[in-house]
Amino acid sequence: MVAHSLDRLPVAVIGTGPVGLAAAAHLAERGLPFVVVEVGDAPAAAVRAWSHIQIFSPWEYNIDPAARRLLEAAGWEEPDPSALPTGGDLVKQYLQPLAELPDLAPHIRYGAEVTAISRLGIDRLRTADREKTPFVLRLSGGEELFARAVIDASGTWRQPNPVGANGLPAHGETEAAAWISHALPDVLGNDRSRHAGRHTVVVGAGHSAANTLLALAELADSEPGTTITWAIRAADPSASFGGGSDDELPARGALGSGLKMLVSTGRVTLAANFRTHTIRRLGDDPTRHQVELVSRGHDGSEQTIVADRIVAATGFRPNLDITRELRLELDPIMSAPRALAPLIDPNQHSCGTVTPHGYRELAHPEPGYFTVGMKSYGRAPTFLMLTGYEQVRSVVAALAGDMEAAQSVELKLPETGVCSATAGAEAIAQRLGLSKEQNEQLLRATAKHLGTSSSAADAVLKAATELGIDHTAALQLAAYAAERFDAPGASGC
Structure with missing residues (x-):
């Protein structure tokens, strides 16, 4: 097949999660033909599976710029940038409306599971004219789609790691x-x-x-x-406690503070x-x-x-079976693109310390194939949606031939140390279902009970009972506040 006919083929995007739909939004803005394939029967099937979970990043970090532009042009009203959405909110208020836009909806195919990707008429060994040969995406029903490039945003949700500590299923795990x-x-x-x-x-x-x-x-x-x-x-569990009150995403910091509280008070037995x-x-x-x-x-x-x-809760790993006939260069440890791996190594980085990266770090020896989003991180658990949005912006710019935009990769990720105390406390209270007033009342009541309590935790529980506040929510908020304000909560727990 000659090059000019290849140019008329669409870019295939795999997955309609936040990053896959962001890729579609950028392709639509660039006027590039595309098709999106989704294994589920609705957008963001994986996000729907954890719809009850509140995300630790506020809305301002969860919306792709190209998607925002398309949505606003259709009259969409953006959620409060400082609010913390659940997975369900993310779908209902952002991903579903995005997938329904006229710019995207006609190009999305649901119930389409990709089982293998190769090149038309050639296997992994053939080099001649490889970059001029269309990709072939084989679907579970036997149908094949042809594409000029592939943006694989299929994620890792359907590939959970086993319970076994060595990466293999524990003996008896399958039977249990x-x-x-x-x-x-x-x-x-x-x-x-x-x-x-x-x-x-x-x-x-x-x-x-x-x-x-x-x-x-x-x-x-x-x-x-x-x-x-x-x-x-x-x-030592301390690495799991994270940045605590120094975390620039307060809800992420609260996870660590709350977890520390659960262990220190004996509400959770640590093994x-x-x-x-x-x-x-x-x-x-x-x-x-x-x-x-x-x-x-x-x-x-x-x-x-x-x-x-x-x-x-042992994490996930990418499904590499579908790309066996492609020429991929993967890091032997993390199964991420080799150039990206040192930038995301969880032994060295959190999700807020990852260096900005784009099409160059995501590319493989297979021309035109890019892994993006959570799947691009392989087995590293340090991914943020904002990172994926910048990935696809760069990749789509490269596919459009705008190399200046593709190479200009900029990303400000939330790390630690710059959140205001007030905003942090309010964000945690919101995540726990407490009002700002309840938060302030809890701290005052706890201070009142400190002198007659055996520990700060006991004082918090007395205050929570007095105010009718859930004990776990009270202890978690107090643990976080103690680190930030030196208020009662963590010490003595």
């Missing part, structure tokens, strides 16, 4: 699947009955684990007998140095949810945890 939930179960909503009055062990040390642990602690306030264990591979090797079912009735997790140390020593439910 009925007892295991992945990532972010709705423990206060649809999944409440699985956890209420029972013992849940949460495996993992990231934001997903923190969210679930905080939700379980809230559940325990109203459901007697609800107990929680947090199993981590590290000897450190726990490396899951085996999961044993205790009985065959999944409605009773009895399993035993076994950790095996390098010296042969064992730890065990008996629980009714396991939440595997």
